[in-house]
Each structure stands twice: as structure tokens, then as C-alpha cells.
Amino acid sequence: MTAQDLTIDLASTTLRQLNQALHRLAPDTNQRYWRVLNPRGGHALAAGLDAPVKVEIDGHVGYYCAGMNKLATVIVNGNAGVGVAENMMSGLVHVRGDASQAAGATAHGGMLVIDGNASARCGISMKGIDIVVKGSIGHMSAFMGQAGTLTVLGDAGEALGDSLYEARLFVRGSVASLGADCVEKEMRDEHRAELGARLEAAGLAGTVDVAEFRRYGSARQLYNFHIDNVY
Amino acid sequence: MTQDRIPRPSPHTVPRKSATFDDYTLSEIRRAAATGIYDIRGGGAKRKVPHFDDLLFLGASVSRYPLEGYRERCGTDVVLGSRFASKPIDLKIPITIAGMSFGSLSAQAKEALGRGASAMGTSTTTGDGGMTAEERGHSTKLVYQYLPSRYGMNPDDLRKADAIEIVIGQGAKPGGGGMLLGQKISPRVAAMRTLPEGIDQRSACRHPDWTGPDDLEIKILELREITDWEKPIYVKVGAARPYYDIALAVKAGADVVVLDGMQGGTAATQEVFIENVGIPTLAAIRPAVKALQDLGMHRKVQLIISGGIRNGADVAKCLALGADAVAIGTAALVALGDNDPAYADDYAELGTVPGAYDDWHEGNDPAGITTQRPELAARLDPERAGRRLANYLSVMALEAQTIARACGKSHVHNLEPEDLVALSIEAAAMAGVPLAGTDWIPGRGPF
Numbered sequence A: 001m002t003a004q005d006l007t008i009d010l011a012s013t014t015l016r017q018l019n020q021a022l023h024r025l026a027p028d029t030n031q032r033y034w035r036v037l038n039p040r041g042g043h044a045l046a047a048g049l050d051a052p053v054k055v056e057i058d059g060h061v062g063y064y065c066a067g068m069n070k071l072a073t074v075i076v077n078g079n080a081g082v083g084v085a086e087n088m089m090s091g092l093v094h095v096r097g098d099a100s101q102a103a104g105a106t107a108h109g110g111m112l113v114i115d116g117n118a119s120a121r122c123g124i125s126m127k128g129i130d131i132v133v134k135g136s137i138g139h140m141s142a143f144m145g146q147a148g149t150l151t152v153l154g155d156a157g158e159a160l161g162d163s164l165y166e167a168r169l170f171v172r173g174s175v176a177s178l179g180a181d182c183v184e185k186e187m188r189d190e191h192r193a194e195l196g197a198r199l200e201a202a203g204l205a206g207t208v209d210v211a212e213f214r215r216y217g218s219a220r221q222l223y224n225f226h227i228d229n230v231y
Numbered sequence B: 001m002t003q004d005r006i007p008r009p010s011p012h013t014v015p016r017k018s019a020t021f022d023d024y025t026l027s028e029i030r031r032a033a034a035t036g037i038y039d040i041r042g043g044g045a046k047r048k049v050p051h052f053d054d055l056l057f058l059g060a061s062v063s064r065y066p067l068e069g070y071r072e073r074c075g076t077d078v079v080l081g082s083r084f085a086s087k088p089i090d091l092k093i094p095i096t097i098a099g100m101s102f103g104s105l106s107a108q109a110k111e112a113l114g115r116g117a118s119a120m121g122t123s124t125t126t127g128d129g130g131m132t133a134e135e136r137g138h139s140t141k142l143v144y145q146y147l148p149s150r151y152g153m154n155p156d157d158l159r160k161a162d163a164i165e166i167v168i169g170q171g172a173k174p175g176g177g178g179m180l181l182g183q184k185i186s187p188r189v190a191a192m193r194t195l196p197e198g199i200d201q202r203s204a205c206r207h208p209d210w211t212g213p214d215d216l217e218i219k220i221l222e223l224r225e226i227t228d229w230e231k232p233i234y235v236k237v238g239a240a241r242p243y244y245d246i247a248l249a250v251k252a253g254a255d256v257v258v259l260d261g262m263q264g265g266t267a268a269t270q271e272v273f274i275e276n277v278g279i280p281t282l283a284a285i286r287p288a289v290k291a292l293q294d295l296g297m298h299r300k301v302q303l304i305i306s307g308g309i310r311n312g313a314d315v316a317k318c319l320a321l322g323a324d325a326v327a328i329g330t331a332a333l334v335a336l337g338d339n340d341p342a343y344a345d346d347y348a349e350l351g352t353v354p355g356a357y358d359d360w361h362e363g364n365d366p367a368g369i370t371t372q373r374p375e376l377a378a379r380l381d382p383e384r385a386g387r388r389l390a391n392y393l394s395v396m397a398l399e400a401q402t403i404a405r406a407c408g409k410s411h412v413h414n415l416e417p418e419d420l421v422a423l424s425i426e427a428a429a430m431a432g433v434p435l436a437g438t439d440w441i442p443g444r445g446p447f
């Protein structure tokens, strides 16, 4: 691989070589665009990036793609396995296909956009990330969500927002059921503005009507232990 | 003539309290009846269980050759994480400081732990709440915990760490998550954990993005990739089914396994959980060592034992049973000044006595250790407390060396089960060493 050749073929390069090369990039690197071929469902691809580069992966990825991402833009032209963009701090991760469980889990910042559906526990323990799912999400999504937003254009599965802290949830379609301490909340102007901004950041400005969404958040009844709250 | 009978009270028995319904049990029933909530406290199991006191070293005599105390070398160093990590941790003594969170402990206490451990060439560990600048700054070797809550978890701190410890469980509460009640969620603690101030915080008991040993293997791969395969990766489990848990941790790719017995301390947990879930430290070591031996990984994947370790004899016994190092929590806090009789009046105000204070979750610690109240935390001088910890660690290491030399060993790691006997049948069975004066190991052969 040379400075000019930024296409990495994982049929002939190891995961370690790929990640090592990406980790060595300085913040002011000129090597700003990387293309990864033949990911073949490999795990931990482009994990731990810390530079404002763009990595485009052509194919399906396994667990923890773009895990702990900082600054980088990672695009998956395929489906993503468990924990895509887990614990992301900043940057953008865009999955063009579907995502498995725990997408965006525990992430502190940045944006995760999923064009397809996301499976169970999308945004579990989220701590500040903005997640936009164009399809639907599975059960127990945003479980213990602490901060950030989860926007779903499709439907949400059972127990949405169970034991929620301060994460804010916007769902356009149906919600199979709300989890413990998650309630529907009034959609006021500031929430419409916030939602509009997230949709715009996800490249959906003008294509989706914010008025079609409902807002869910914490009832804050579990914040202090009380015997009547035991389920 | 018959004499008048002098009336006498009929004989009474002395008042007799029930062994089953003892004073503590009765007070707990009354407390539960009055409040409707279970008891929460800090510390480890207080009930008596078979422990290291039930083991003795045989020492050298005609058939064994001792080493001269003070003069002949007896090594104490240990390398942790040599299996896969390119930068394993080299410790001067096999006694590490266990993970205790900032939040459960004051910043001053975390700093003191770092100072004391660093002075003795050993490591300290973060906890459920992220890494503070104080502890990183004062710890030459810092292990960064990766817990189900992922509070404060970030890649910058991950790269700053000297090792990563994936916490699956704790001996005080195998199967339970962290707990920090509102009194201790100060603005700084809240910000580090991304939580509202003053709420009762209950951390998750399961990791959010992996389930089971096959996933754990991939999680370990991810952490190694993020840190370029430099850092040792520990896996910490509470003592429950040690043979299987250790085998699975090794299979998942751990460099080091940490095994914490039921006496191990906690910052805050339900009393019923602390006292009734998990097995004693003594009972956990041999199955763990057997798992490592069966996999051909003993001494390749290092084993750290914790839970109720108090002195150099306990350290030596752990090592003799097959551990590579130990970790201490409670004892380190006591060395800093926890439960010190100097604060007897303050403890009395809290309705307790030095040695019994365990309401660490309430954040009113007179010694300034398990608190976030600035005026209390300021009572702990990190430098002085750090020196006390260093002294204590030094004594423990010297004690372990004293025993090792008496057994004729030039390194504390050369201690072996053959050096030990047990004082009780239970301890003999658990530790897999003979009952003193016999060659009987219960469960391993005929009497």
C-alpha cells in the first residue's frame, strides 16, 4: 500500500494491517479517503479511528464496525453486524443496509444513520449519540438510554425506552409497547426543531414531515428508589 | 413438728437468645418491617466462611531446605498480560489495587491509591465511573475497567491505560450491576457518567453489546484492535462457577483473569446479595487453577485472586494455591484510614462503631474515603494516605517473602499446594490440601 493507493482489499490485507494503517493517520493527513473491499463480514473493521477521514466499506461487516469512532466518517455499503458504531464519540457512521443488535450502543456522540432496519437494543445505554433509522427498530431499543436522540422513521418493537434516563426518542410509525418508565410526551416546537435538525443532518431535509412523529421520554419515576416502583 | 416452708421463687433459666433469630437477624426484621426496603450497604460478606486462616504453611525442616531471611533473594515480581499484549505489565510485587470507582470513592482516595501503589511498583484500577485525571496522574500503572454501564468509557482513556479489565462480575454480587445512590451523584460524578445529578444510579448487570463467551471473544478482538494489541486484557469474574468461567474467559482470549470471591468488597449492594450469592475466595482458587492447567494455560494466562485478602500470609496462600497475583480493595481502604478508631465519635453519630461502618452508599464517611462531600473528602490527605498504603503493601510483600523463604523458595511464585495443610475438613476439601497431620484431602481419596 502506498500513499496514493488508498484502496484496501481485505482479500489480501489483514484486519490488523487495515486498522493499524488507519490508526497511524495524523489529524492533518492528506489520506482522507479510504475504500475497503471484500470485508466479508469481518469484525472490528475501522474500529478506533481518530482522524477526520472517510472510510467507505463495500460489503457487509461483522461486529463492532467503527467501534469507538472519533472524527471519522465510516460508510458501510452493506449490512452491519452487532454493535456498529458502539461507543462512538464523534463523526458519522452510515450503514446503507440493515444493522444487527445494539447499533450505536453506549455511544457518546456523533451520528449513526441506518438506511434499513436496526435489530434489538438499538441505542442501548446511549450517552449522547444521534441515531437515525430509516426503517424500523427491534425490541428493547434505547434501553437505559442516558442522552442523545433516537429517530425512527418506521416502527419500534416492544419495550421501547425501558428504564430510560434522558435520551429523547422520536418515532414516526407504531410502537409495539413502551418499556418501564418510558412515556409519550408532548411534541413542542423545540422538539420539532431538534428533530428537524437531526433529519437534516441525516440528509433527510424536506423529505420527511416532522409533524408525523411522536416523542417519547423518561417519566423519571425510577430515578430514586421507591418500593412502589419495583416491577 | 414441721417447720414453716420459706417461700422461694421457683428456679428460672437464664434468658436465652435464639441462635437462629440472633440480635442482628431480629434487628433486620424490624428494620425491614419499618421501611419496606431491603438493606443496602458497602463491604463484603461478613458471615464466617472457610478462609485463608484455615490454612497453614508447613515450612522447611529436615526434608526441605529453608532460605536465609533478609539475606537470600526471594523474588516478588510478576509480569501480567504476556499472552497476547505487546506491552505486558511488569509489577514489583504481586499485590495490586482492585477496581474501585471514582464516585464510590472520593478523588482524594483515588489519588492516594495511585500514590501508594506507584510507590511500591504495582498497579491500581479505575472502576464503574470512568478514569479521573487524579488517578491517571498518580498511577504509574493503571488498569482501565470496561464495565456493563460503560460510564465515562472513551477511546482516549482506553489508550492512556496500561491494561483493560473487562468486568463481568464481582465476588460481592455475581450477577449484579453497580449501584451508586443519589447522595453520591455529585455534579462531577454525574457529568462523568452522563447522568442527572442526585438520582439513584443502578448500572446494568449485562454488557449492552455482547452476550456469552463467543461474543466476548469478538469484543476482546475489538478492544485489542482499538489499542493496537498493546494492552493486556483482563477479564474479571465473581466467584460462582470458577472452573467454567475461567475456562471460557481463556477461550475468549483473556491475557489475565481476575477472580473475586464472596468476601470481596463492594461500594453498595443489597445485604442479601452480598451474604448469599457467590462462593468463598478459598473455594474458588483451585477450580480456577485447574481450568488453567487443563487448558495448558497456567502461568501463561495470569490469575489474580481477590476477596478478603488482608496480609502477606493470605497473599502467600493464594500464590501457593496457584495464583499469580492478588488484588485488594477493603484492606487498601483501611490502610488509607477507613473505619479508623480516630473517628470513633463521628461513627457514633452515624449509629455505628469503627470496624463496623459499612453505610458507604450514604456518602457520609468520616474518613473522607467513600464520600463525595467536599468537606469530608478534604479530611483525607492523599500524600499521607498514599504513604500509609505503600507501607502496608511493603509489609504484605515482606510477610509473603518471609513465608516463602521459610518454605525454601527463592521466589514467592515457587510456593505450591504441597507447602500447605488445612485446619478444617472444609478448608482441606476446598483448597485441595491435606488436613493437617494427615494425608487426607477430602473428596480426593480414601480417609
Ligand SMILES: Cc1cc2nc3c(=O)[nH]c(=O)nc-3n(C[C@H](O)[C@H](O)[C@H](O)COP(=O)(O)O)c2cc1C
Residues within 6 Å of the ligand: B042, B043, B044, B098, B099, B100, B101, B104, B105, B126, B127, B128, B129, B145, B167, B169, B170, B171, B236, B260, B263, B264, B265, B266, B267, B306, B307, B308, B309, B327, B328, B329, B330, B331, B370
Ligand atoms: C468501595 C469499593 C468500590 C468498588 N468498586 C468496584 C468497581 O467499580 N468495579 C469492580 O469491578 N469492582 C469494584 N469493587 C470490588 C473490588 O474491585 C474488589 O473486587 C474487591 O474489593 C476485592 O475484595 P476485598 O475488598 O476483600 O479486597 C469495589 C470495592 C469497593 C470496596
